[in-house]
Amino acid sequence: MTQDTSTKHIELNNFLKIVGIANTGGQAKLIIRAGSVTVNGEVETRNKKKLRAGDVVGCIGRKYTVEEALLR
Numbered sequence: 001m002t003q004d005t006s007t008k009h010i011e012l013n014n015f016l017k018i019v020g021i022a023n024t025g026g027q028a029k030l031i032i033r034a035g036s037v038t039v040n041g042e043v044e045t046r047n048k049k050k051l052r053a054g055d056v057v058g059c060i061g062r063k064y065t066v067e068e069a070l071l072r
Helices: 012-018 025-033
Strands: 037-039 056-059 062-065
Touching: 012 025, 012 037, 012 056
Parallel strands: none
Antiparallel strands: 037 056, 056 062
């Protein structure tokens, strides 16, 4: 059985750790809750926000595009 690609996602806190913005889950949570992260141009304060392929995450003046390879 193949997984529907529309349900594949990565949580924002995990994404921040993978791209190197945060070293730990706790640090990621603090950065997100501080309002320092945007998803597709909107401030996001939910650390478990589900990201899909093509979403653009902004933090500390940089932008990162979520790639299919990171999704589960």
